[in-house]
Amino acid sequence: MTIESAASGMSGATMVVVLVVVLVLGYVVSVFLHPFKVCPSCKGSPRSYGSIYTKSFRNCTRCGGSGRVRRFGAGDG
Secondary structure: OOHHHHHHOOOHHHHHHHHHHHHHHHHHHHHHHOOEEEOOOOOOOOEEEOOOOOOOEEEOOOOOOOOEEEOOOOOOO
């Protein structure tokens, strides 16, 4: 069975549904393999330096100083 013969028997809506299912499954596998992304607040640099005392710093409040956060769908861990 070739792709052309399989696609000729499907309607446009069926092909869209199959494409969406394939994309969702791909995202689920990707989240399972790589559950973290770079923190959007600190952009991976977990230290936030002061503007007056430039050698002082605090950890990023969003990621807690790790520089990464969980991706959508990865759960709490």
